[in-house]
Amino acid sequence: MATKPVILWFRRDLRLHDNPALNHAAETGRPILPVYILDEHFERPMGAASRWWLDKSLRALDAALQDRGSRLILRKGNALNQLQALIAETDADTVFMNRLFEPEAFEHDAEIAHTLKADGVECRGFNGALLCRPGAVLNGSGQPYKVFTPFLRALLATAEAPAHTTGPRQIQTPKTVQSDALDSWKLHPHRPDWSKGFDWTPGEDGASQALSRFIPSGLKTYAKDRDFPDRQGANSRLSPHLHWGEISPWRAIDRARQAAKENKLSESEADKFIAEISWREFSAHLLHHFPYITERAFRPEYDAMPWRKDDASLKAWRQGRTGYPLVDAGMRQLWTTGWMHNRVRMVVASFLIKHLLIDWREGEAWFWDTLVDADRASNVQNWQWVAGSGADASPFFRIFNPITQGEKFDPDGGYVRRWVPELRRLPDRWLQSPWTAPAEVLRDAGIVLGRDYPKPIVEHEKGRARALAALKTVSGRGDDHSDRD
Numbered sequence: 001m002a003t004k005p006v007i008l009w010f011r012r013d014l015r016l017h018d019n020p021a022l023n024h025a026a027e028t029g030r031p032i033l034p035v036y037i038l039d040e041h042f043e044r045p046m047g048a049a050s051r052w053w054l055d056k057s058l059r060a061l062d063a064a065l066q067d068r069g070s071r072l073i074l075r076k077g078n079a080l081n082q083l084q085a086l087i088a089e090t091d092a093d094t095v096f097m098n099r100l101f102e103p104e105a106f107e108h109d110a111e112i113a114h115t116l117k118a119d120g121v122e123c124r125g126f127n128g129a130l131l132c133r134p135g136a137v138l139n140g141s142g143q144p145y146k147v148f149t150p151f152l153r154a155l156l157a158t159a160e161a162p163a164h165t166t167g168p169r170q171i172q173t174p175k176t177v178q179s180d181a182l183d184s185w186k187l188h189p190h191r192p193d194w195s196k197g198f199d200w201t202p203g204e205d206g207a208s209q210a211l212s213r214f215i216p217s218g219l220k221t222y223a224k225d226r227d228f229p230d231r232q233g234a235n236s237r238l239s240p241h242l243h244w245g246e247i248s249p250w251r252a253i254d255r256a257r258q259a260a261k262e263n264k265l266s267e268s269e270a271d272k273f274i275a276e277i278s279w280r281e282f283s284a285h286l287l288h289h290f291p292y293i294t295e296r297a298f299r300p301e302y303d304a305m306p307w308r309k310d311d312a313s314l315k316a317w318r319q320g321r322t323g324y325p326l327v328d329a330g331m332r333q334l335w336t337t338g339w340m341h342n343r344v345r346m347v348v349a350s351f352l353i354k355h356l357l358i359d360w361r362e363g364e365a366w367f368w369d370t371l372v373d374a375d376r377a378s379n380v381q382n383w384q385w386v387a388g389s390g391a392d393a394s395p396f397f398r399i400f401n402p403i404t405q406g407e408k409f410d411p412d413g414g415y416v417r418r419w420v421p422e423l424r425r426l427p428d429r430w431l432q433s434p435w436t437a438p439a440e441v442l443r444d445a446g447i448v449l450g451r452d453y454p455k456p457i458v459e460h461e462k463g464r465a466r467a468l469a470a471l472k473t474v475s476g477r478g479d480d481h482s483d484r485d
């Protein structure tokens, strides 16, 4: 009886450190059966960049388990069926997992736990993904927060940092259980392999290295530099690691707090970083409490926005061929590396939603497919933030000017020149608006607009006026012409 194994069901907690489900499984003293199930039937199918990441992260997790005498068992198909099959094969009577908090997954987990319990199997879920589980941070009336700042205050007052753990040194796993071959899942792209520019180290070691690189360097000037896409190391690039649970958000926060405590950086820099990690948390809590926001506007009046259907412009946006260098640089960075700088994400999203008046859901879907950090909650929350329709959103009339954004946040043009190399010889003065350059300047830079680089697909002022007119139809606010950056 005592040797019945515990199934440790990995999902988006692909790590051995700070893993509550693993720690609880180890405490039982029984053999552990680490399993990952590829079940693409109950939630939105993963995007292509996420599949790329998962492939490498599972290999890293398997290697880490092998170092501790274990291995990762892979199964594909309906998660409940696969768990039941494993239970039948191994005589396991316990399943431990770290919970997912997206509404579909959360309900699905509850159904699985309910069914297994009826079969006499104990099924326990833990929180390894968030600082605080949704439902634990509520306002005085017991309602979820809809505004970030009071949420942050309450979160920091409520959330308690767990002790750092490294997991058991040895993990005993039954030898005979069959596993799929990871290659047979074909998660890595073939013909064409578009991932050659993906410069990432998925897995727990990669996550820990990213944090260790960032804390002593980028974090020192984080608040000032994080908005400049060309400043190397100014952001942590932890987002895909956090999404896949290769590092606990607590680990990142503890390391930042520790560095501030040791006077290696100012407390305000650590606080800013913690606030950004808390936006991830805010997004997850919002989606958990308001599941409809994946499909509909948080503020219902925005669902009446007169979106345009314009496939040619949507395609130009996706391909980074809008004629606006900062927008195009961002979209090409995304395609090439599976990631885009946060400031530029805001600019490209604003351009799609406002200058092109294309439904934010089109942009969200493209990001979902192409981002290595594609995260249902953070993606939807941020798209609705830009669209003005979210809980604590930027007002719709805040229309980023892609030219002045470029001049302000890419003042030396390093970012644009890197991702839009056809413009590299254009002097800074015209780099963010090539169509304003005199003919001889374009000639000297070797550019014929419309041939080497597109003319703008929409004029800034016209796009802006159209967006404000559209806003007026839903909220009567289109007359507010502030153009804040």
Ligand SMILES: Cc1cc2nc3c(=O)[nH]c(=O)nc-3n(C[C@H](O)[C@H](O)[C@H](O)COP(=O)(O)OP(=O)(O)OC[C@H]3O[C@@H](n4cnc5c(N)ncnc54)[C@H](O)[C@@H]3O)c2cc1C
Residues within 6 Å of the ligand: 226, 235, 236, 237, 238, 239, 240, 242, 243, 273, 276, 277, 278, 279, 280, 281, 283, 340, 341, 342, 343, 345, 346, 349, 367, 371, 373, 374, 375, 376, 378, 379, 380, 382, 383, 386
């Ligand atoms: C339109 C749009 C879509 C986005 N989609 C996603 C997404 O699918 N997945 C995702 O993880 N982030 C998303 N973001 C948020 C943000 O752009 C990324 O988290 C950030 O760029 C990741 O880089 P980093 O790890 O270097 O961030 P850092 O600046 O180092 O921040 C540290 C961590 O804080 C969190 N964080 C920072 N900013 C935000 C934010 N605005 N919202 C939520 N969490 C944040 C991330 O987990 C990040 O890793 C989106 C932003 C926009 C404007």
